[in-house]
Amino acid sequence: MQSNPNYAYVRGQVLPLEQATLHISDLSIQRGYGVFDYFRVFHGKPVFLDDYLERFHASAAAMNLEVPVPDADLRQAIDELIRRNNLPLSGMKMILTGGYSENGYDPAEASLIIQQQPLILPGPEMLEQGIKVITHEYVREVPRAKTINYTMGIRLIGEIRRRGASDVLYQQNGVVSEFPRCNLFIVKQDNTVVTPADNVLLGVTRKNVLALAGKKYKAAEGTVTLEDVYGAKEVFLTSTTKRIVPIVQVDEQVIGTGKPGDVTLSLLQDLVQLEEEKGAKMLV
Ligand SMILES: Cc1ncc(COP(=O)(O)O)c(C=O)c1O
Structure with a gap:
């Protein structure tokens, strides 16, 4: 304990x-x-x-x-x-x-x-079922800085709960960026892994996942539209506290099969392994 x-x-x-x-x-x-x-x-x-x-x-x-x-x-x-x-x-x-x-x-x-x-990492339920997120029009004032201003995310907590969702994805003019505390990834139908390039915090987990994805798939930073998200094969978020969490619904759109996808789960395994290796090295 x-x-x-x-x-x-x-x-x-x-x-x-x-x-x-x-x-x-x-x-x-x-x-x-x-x-x-x-x-x-x-x-x-x-x-x-x-x-x-x-x-x-x-x-x-x-x-x-x-x-x-x-x-x-x-x-x-x-x-x-x-x-x-x-x-x-x-x-x-x-x-x-x-x-x-x-x-x-x-x-x-x-x-x-x-x-x-x-710290409590996401439990097996969240990883087995995935989560629903909603979208909201917003870009943080200084996206590359991790400021203490989380006002918009906190203001939206009530709406997120009312709509049965777990988080909110920011978008502006149909181009998506990030969550209040996490980065976004989509897996396209051809298994290309993409994360938004602009108006995002450069997440450390995002960096690691991009590198891991690049070993197995095509992986890139780029423009990701709401349409890309709705039409993706898989969608997931990344952060230090959550690692990788599969997203199975965005607004009213079910993503892919409505279940966490293989690419997402294999990247989560790779990330856990990377952390274990890093941790084991530090213990030596
Ligand atoms: C706005 C924002 N985007 C993304 C992230 C994820 O970054 P990291 O993977 O470094 O935790 C965070 C982390 O809190 C964040 O505040």
Whole structure:
């Protein structure tokens, strides 16, 4: 059994959770200004950490935020939380905000927070049955940055539930991009695997799945329309917390046979194997 995480890093200090707080002048609270990243801890080690750190820095740069400590300190803080919290399978969130603003608008020295949370991967039911998603017209303000602004996704939770769906796929003028927290892939009738190129966050899972797909099938980034999605043989989503989840219905359109497809399931197997190999290597 995993215990609850007890410590978090806030503005230079590792603190018990009850003391891990920000002042109300922080620009994340005042203006929703900040970025974050999230990686998995597996067998007590961060997986693909270099990729996530690189994206964290890219998000920060895109939003004119400066990471206040060198990467060596960041890695040290991560190691310390892993040691203290003892959560061998978990997620680690690094949040960077605009800091304690004097006038509630101008950025100050950025606040860096690191939080470790228990993680539950999708169960067999979701993988056996697949999920339904709906679509919504929207593009995130800075798609290449992982900002803390998930307002649209959260506003849509009620509609998603009312329509018996599990998630929402963003589209604009009939061109699809991503989910609030996941990337999209389609498998065309000829087994070509395609993921949207534009207006998306460059997911680490997306990158790994594209590389794995390229070993067995034709795989590419490109323009994906709603029509492409409705007419696809298979559709699936990817993310750090979900790995790969098959999608069997988009709006009122049943995808393919209405069951998770072979390409999706074989890529999930390949991804799990890649993580195991990576994890095993880290243990040596
Ligand atoms: C907007 C968005 N797209 C895609 C993803 C998936 O990225 P990753 O595979 O790196 O978790 C996320 C992750 O949270 C996200 O927030």
